[in-house]
Amino acid sequence: MAFEVSSSTRPKNAEGNPILSWANLNYDVKTKQHGVRRILSDISGQIYPGELVAIMGSSGAGKTTLLNVLAGRVQGGRLYGDIKFNGTARDPHTFKRMLAFVEQDDLMFSLLSVEETLLASAQLRLPDEKYTESDKRQRVETVLRQLRLSHVRDTKIGGHGLRGVSGGERKRVSIGMELVTDPSILVLDEPSSGLDSSSAEMVVELTKEMSRQRNLCTLMTIHQPSAEMVAKFDKLILLSQGKLVYMGPANQALPFFENQGYPSTNSNPANFFIDLMTVDFASDEAMRKSEQRVQALVDYFAEYRERGGVAQKSKSPQLTHKYTVSGVTTGEIGNMPASSDQDYSLQYLTGKSGNSNCSLSVYEGRSEKMTNMAGPSRVSISKDITNEVVDIVYYEAPPMNRWLSEMLVLLKRDWILSKRNMSLVYGLIGECVVNMVFLGFVFFQLGKDQSSVQNRIGALFSLTVQCTFPVIIPVMTVIMTSRDVLLRERSGGTYRMTSYFFAKSLSFFPLVIAPYYIMYLGMYFIAHLQYDAAKFFIGLANLSAILFAALGFAFAMSMAVRSLEVAHIITPVSLGTLMLFAGNLSNAKAITPVLRWLKYVCIYYYAYSGFVQNEFEGLEFTCTPGAAICYKTGQDVLNTYGLDELPIWQCILLNVVLGIAFYALAYCLLRWKAKPRYLWL
Ligand SMILES: Nc1ncnc2c1ncn2[C@@H]1O[C@H](COP(=O)(O)OP(=O)(O)OP(=O)(O)O)[C@@H](O)[C@H]1O
Numbered sequence: 061m062a063f064e065v066s067s068s069t070r071p072k073n074a075e076g077n078p079i080l081s082w083a084n085l086n087y088d089v090k091t092k093q094h095g096v097r098r099i100l101s102d103i104s105g106q107i108y109p110g111e112l113v114a115i116m117g118s119s120g121a122g123k124t125t126l127l128n129v130l131a132g133r134v135q136g137g138r139l140y141g142d143i144k145f146n147g148t149a150r151d152p153h154t155f156k157r158m159l160a161f162v163e164q165d166d167l168m169f170s171l172l173s174v175e176e177t178l179l180a181s182a183q184l185r186l187p188d189e190k191y192t193e194s195d196k197r198q199r200v201e202t203v204l205r206q207l208r209l210s211h212v213r214d215t216k217i218g219g220h221g222l223r224g225v226s227g228g229e230r231k232r233v234s235i236g237m238e239l240v241t242d243p244s245i246l247v248l249d250e251p252s253s254g255l256d257s258s259s260a261e262m263v264v265e266l267t268k269e270m271s272r273q274r275n276l277c278t279l280m281t282i283h284q285p286s287a288e289m290v291a292k293f294d295k296l297i298l299l300s301q302g303k304l305v306y307m308g309p310a311n312q313a314l315p316f317f318e319n320q321g322y323p324s325t326n327s328n329p330a331n332f333f334i335d336l337m338t339v340d341f342a343s344d345e346a347m348r349k350s351e352q353r354v355q356a357l358v359d360y361f362a363e364y365r366e367r368g369g370v371a372q373k374s375k376s377p378q379l380t381h382k383y384t385v386s387g388v389t390t391g392e393i394g395n396m397p398a399s400s401d402q403d404y405s406l407q408y409l410t411g412k413s414g415n416s417n418c419s420l421s422v423y424e425g426r427s428e429k430m431t432n433m434a435g436p437s438r439v440s441i442s443k444d445i446t447n448e449v450v451d452i453v454y455y456e457a458p459p460m461n462r463w464l465s466e467m468l469v470l471l472k473r474d475w476i477l478s479k480r481n482m483s484l485v486y487g488l489i490g491e492c493v494v495n496m497v498f499l500g501f502v503f504f505q506l507g508k509d510q511s512s513v514q515n516r517i518g519a520l521f522s523l524t525v526q527c528t529f530p531v532i533i534p535v536m537t538v539i540m541t542s543r544d545v546l547l548r549e550r551s552g553g554t555y556r557m558t559s560y561f562f563a564k565s566l567s568f569f570p571l572v573i574a575p576y577y578i579m580y581l582g583m584y585f586i587a588h589l590q591y592d593a594a595k596f597f598i599g600l601a602n603l604s605a606i607l608f609a610a611l612g613f614a615f616a617m618s619m620a621v622r623s624l625e626v627a628h629i630i631t632p633v634s635l636g637t638l639m640l641f642a643g644n645l646s647n648a649k650a651i652t653p654v655l656r657w658l659k660y661v662c663i664y665y666y667a668y669s670g671f672v673q674n675e676f677e678g679l680e681f682t683c684t685p686g687a688a689i690c691y692k693t694g695q696d697v698l699n700t701y702g703l704d705e706l707p708i709w710q711c712i713l714l715n716v717v718l719g720i721a722f723y724a725l726a727y728c729l730l731r732w733k734a735k736p737r738y739l740w741l
Pocket residue numbers: 089090091099117118119120121122123124125126136137
């Protein structure tokens with residue numbers, strides 16, 4: 061019995077050479093309890109174009125880890141071995157563009173329709189130089205048809221309490237978003253998770269069809285598939301405790317185990333494989349026996365492979381040469397094999413392969429070559445969990461399209477989303493109308509007596525505060541609830557972060573500013589602020605500046621804090637603290653010098669100072685006879701409260717500057733957070 065994929069078991073359109081091959085993959089992580097723990101041990105294999113391959117194993121067997129290693133998405137830990145794409149060392153730039161990864165969670169906008177979701181993916185990820193708009197739409201049509209989604213093209217994705225497409229259809233949309241880019245390898249992490257058996261079967265059936273039609277290699281992890289699903293796979297990779305138990309044609313797996321004395325005892329082969337590979341923790345005796353069985357299976361397969369079975373194992377090199385990184389001798393490498401590909405891509409061990417005591421070496425030539433790689437990928441030499449030196453790839457996907465083009469696609473998408481979720485707009489309009497009525501009528505028709513001084517101050521401070529909380533909290537909530545989609549798109553290099561920020565701000569700004577202009581207009585006339593056209597427009601400019609800064613603050617907070625609940629606590633606390641420096645609750649001149657500088661990073665200070673100066677300058681008040689305090693002019697009020705330190709135009713400008721600084725901070729935080737740092741082979 062041969063376990064190398066023979067031409068008869070490979071799909072008809074599979075080419076002769078593997079699209080992806082890997083040898084002696086080992087992956088270690090450092091844990092608090094167990095120190096360095098091996099997650100994958102000595103894994104070798106290869107997959108071909110047109111094949112549908114399943115990675116199976118019990119929970120914790122290492123399926124997702126192997127998938128991530130092969131997809132070039134593993135972060136942290138220590139990785140070594142050899143992976144080749146189309147027979148040569150992988151270049152992150154080319155490889156990531158040719159590989160599509162469908163995550164377990166379907167992260168999409170619930171309010172977009174199926175067609176809009178696929179179209180946005182095509183518009184953002186297919187280059188304009190190669191594809192016209194109609195080509196992109198044609199692609200979407202093809203994917204809709206191939207994935208049997210045409211009948212739900214106008215249905216919303218749904219989620220968060222909104223009825224949308226079914227779970228199976230949603231998974232197919234996730235797959236479709238990747239397929240519009242026409243990848244060579246499609247990788248799916250648990251595509252059947254959360255689906256009923258018929259939906260799961262349909263997903264597998266369709267991915268098989270896709271693989272055949274597009275000569276696409278599809279690799280997926282899967283939990284206990286039905287017998288019908290197992291029959292659809294071309295190849296199985298069976299893992300137990302991070303070790304290979306079988307890799308080969310799906311239809312030869314049962315005979316392979318039967319040969320070892322394990323005839324199938326279950327009508328579903330998947331259940332049989334899992335039972336066979338699972339360590340039973342029910343009792344010490346059961347554990348000992350099952351561990352022995354698993355070890356025997358692993359040994360049998362390794363031996364089989366050694367005899368020329370499935371994947372050719374790379375020979376361990378002779379360990380003779382010293383190697384250096386950054387001029388420092390850090391270990392030894394073996395004689396380089398004849399093949400230059402191998403020279404380039406193998407990381408050799410100064411011990412036996414599979415032995416966790418061995419140390420990792422980095423071939424100097426490799427690092428140089430990778431550092432000089434074309435494209436935006438960057439290799440950094442870093443220390444890993446065991447203080448060894450490793451290559452870590454910072455992969456930055458190059459932009460697919462021109463900035464303006466992607467910004468317009470994002471803006472259109474944001475507009476559609478805003479139109480369909482009017483709760484933010486209705487909330488802001490309601491809030492502004494209520495505030496207009498209260499601010500207007502509590503401070504109704506302000507006169508020129510001494511009590512109007514206090515009322516003016518109260519009205520303008522309330523106006524300043526109303527421009528922050530009701531804007532920041534809802535906007536932050538909207539951004540944070542779609543942040544996972546942003547991070548997914550960012551990790552795939554779908555667009556530039558600057559276009560995202562620009563589009564998001566452009567879509568939010570008019571929605572926020574319009575109700576506030578109405579509020580200001582109403583309050584201006586009802587409360588009777590100084591009637592003067594110039595003052596009215598200066599007030600509007602000051603209002604726009606603080607709203608811009610508030611939006612920037614919302615963006616920065618959304619990127620700085622991981623959870624929405626925490627953000628909802630931190631935001632009021634930080635705004636409440638900043639409010640102390642506005643110049644209303646404390647005298648701006650009298651704040652203790654250690655903390656006084658805080659007013660210069662306080663959006664309230666600039667906005668409040670701007671509003672107050674705009675209103676009080678030029679006013680004259682009547683004094684109450686016998687009153688202890690009398691402000692004769694508006695200037696007296698400004699002097700007393702220390703609110704005329706900066707001219708109005710500077711207050712407006714500085715709030716715009718603060719807004720830009722918040723946006724810049726949000727941008728840096730996002731880049732840093734979503735920066736993909738991958739261990740690379
Ligand atoms: N970075 C890490 N740090 C510590 N342990 C890890 C890390 N990555 C993986 N593991 C451990 O490695 C083992 C394999 O994890 P992996 O997620 O690959 O398993 P799996 O087969 O996909 O499991 P499941 O089917 O339950 O998702 C698990 O025990 C997991 O806890």
